[in-house]
Amino acid sequence: LLRHLSTLAQNLFVMQAPTALEMKMKSALIGSIVHSVSFGEVEIINNGMIVYSNTGKIEQLLDLDKTPLDKTTLAQYKSVKDYTGKLIMPGFVDAHCHAPQYVFSGTGMDLPLLAWLEKYTFPCEARFADEQFARVAYEKSIRRHLKSGTTFAAYFATIHNSGGKVLVDVINRVGQRAFVGKVSMDRNSPDFYIEETTRGCEDAEEFARYVLSMTPVGATFLRSVDLKASLSVAALLEQSRNARSVGGRVSLGGGMGNSLLANAAAAAASATGPGSSLKRPRSVSTGDEADLNGQTRPHSVSFSAGSSSSTTTPARPVRDISGDMTVITPGSADTFTTARARTISASDMDLYGNFEEDEFYESGQFDPADYAVACTSGTTSSSTDVPLKSLLNQPFTPLVLPCVTPRFVPTCTGEMLARLAEIASKYGLPVQSHLSESVGEIAWVKELHPDCPNYASVYQKYGLLHENCIMAHCCHSDDVERKLLADTRTSIVHCASSNFNLDSGVLDVHGCVAQGIRVGMGTDVAGGYSPSMLDALRQSIIASKVILFESRGDLRSSTSKPATVSDASTTASETDSSGASSEDGTPAVTTVTTPPAAIKVRPLSYKEAYHLATMGSAEALGMDKVVGNFVPGKKLDCLIVDPAVPNGPFDLFEGEGVSEFFQKFLFLGDDRNIVSVYVDGRQVL
DSSP, X not given: OHHHHHHHHHHHHHHSOOOHHHHXXXXXXXEEEEXXXXXXXXXXXXXXXXXXXXXXXXXXXXXXXXXXXXXHHHHTSSEEEEEEEEEEEEOEEEEEEXXXXXXXXXXXXXXXXXXXXXXXXXXXXXXXXXXXXXXXXXXXXXXXXXXXXXXXXXXXXXXOHHHHHHHHHHHHHHTOEEEEEOEEOOSSSOTTSOOOXXXXXXXXXXXXXXXXXXXXXXXXXXXXXXXXXXXXXXXXXXXXXXXXXXXXXXXXXXXXXXXXXXXXXXXXXXXXXXXXXXXXXXXXXXXXXXXXXXXXXXXXXXXXSSOGGGOOOOOEEEEOTTSOEEEEEOSOTTTOTTOEEEEEOGGGGGGGTSOOHHHHHHTTSOOHHHHHHHHTSSOOOSTTXXXXXOOTTXXXXXXXXXXXXXXXXXXXXXXXXXXXXXXXXXXTOOXXXXXXXXXXXXXXXXXXXXXXXXXXXXXXXXXXXXXXXXXXXXXXXXXXXXXXXXXTTOEEEEOHHHHHHTTOOOOOHHHHHHTTOOEEEOOOTTTSSOOOHHXXXXXXXXXXXXXXXXXXXXXXXXXXXXXXXXXXXXXXXXXXXXXXXXXXXXBOOEEEEETTEEEEEOOOOHHHHHHIIIIIHHHHTTOTTTSSSOOBTBBOOEEEEOTTOTTOSSOOOTTOOHHHHXXXXXXXXXXXXXXXXXXXXXXXX
């Protein structure tokens, strides 16, 4: 019933023609639109328009040459900005970057990875214990990334919670979209920059809660997590009492299970203890409502921490076409057989997280209807279930989300990795780290974990490999390790600049894609010397040519053999290793005979590299339903690029069009060409 009503509500929204008032709530951008629609496919609309709502959601993508609009229609919009002659492109998504390392970017390129960390990275990051220094440094770092066209970044911070909170505050003020991770490391680190295991894990969870609590939707989600913990512990205690009453005994298991139980008990105690805003739910009549503060209100649903037979799920809202919220109240948590509905005014929305409806819109992040649809899109099988397991990849995903961030295996004990995995699971958070970046690092991991067949299996052993896991580098991952990444839906972030600068290795992107792995792109500042994704894109194309040279035997020595990749787009005019070119002038496919099958290797095209820098990175970060291109329903994160900017880095000539402007920007452009930046529908630069 809930799913049916949710679908019906969505259909009504789609079917209803926009009113004049609704038109006034929308804005539009006009210009030449360029975005990636798939790996290697770029759509260009020479004269296009993007219509978006006041929450930043893209409503329409129009080709004005095919669907012209008159001035009367345009006048109905809240705002129309005409960028004719300029390119409108999705913002770059930097899927791997160290925000504090911007301080020494462009220096220290004289050492390989492990020595580089010891000499440059750890001393620099240790300085961020000073909040004043952290604020100055992060302000410059984030603004530089934004000016370079990065609208969404996955940042590593440092081990300091105080400095990490400063970073989050700066990002929120600047208006960028981001994942932010407090770095965790409790071994093989200098005395001045290391954590004690328990304190480090506690800090990681406290940081995650801090970031989530900063938005209305995050605070609501936190309450649901805490409520689930409190009800779960209550159920366990009830089970224990019942078992003891009949002379039985309840076994709670061992190992990580005990830790999980301890965490749940601690969460319940925190959630329902003295001074907490969350009280243990109590039974109320079916005409009253117990909200998450334990208060009683009219028009709601009863629920308690007792037996499941007397427990019902909290009411959830679905927007109707009049703008009010329809509260669906199941009569049973298991069967929904006696569901009933009431309509409450939008002003009562504070019940679902203590925020007014206006706060949804003023935050510029989401429409409450989206949150309601998400909450009603799934069934609840028991009274302790939470409809939303994660805030990732939702229309209402907050601009800034926490990200669980173990630095890498050599600096994290197994205990820390396991506890970080519990935190990620509890709050539905992404995980980011490093994997198979350098030969020396891999050998070190083998010494530390001789029981594990490869580097990635260490992360798997402790529960960190999953569809929300993002691993940077992976340039030395073999087919077995890649298969593990593919099977666990783990993403790879290609950091070509850093791989070159720290003498690490080269990633075969096509090989990874052929094995079904999601691949994004990152600057990896400061291993990568530039905060610009344009530089990362160019270095990625160069790296792919190294793979080509290696496959042909052009290099005097080779450290690894590229994986097999089949290019479905190869045309009949393309040749093999004879050196001929394809019709469009790009290097031909080179065939290398390696028993038992031929391996086709080719460099990345500029269209494929552009995909990695935008949509590919969004996919790798698990946010492809929110950003990456201009498909209606996503959020408007975009760049306004002026190819003819005065004193710009390149020149234009007669006969060139949008395709040539786009290519010149990718290979020759810089931040001078980026004249404006939008994030979540807001102009932030």
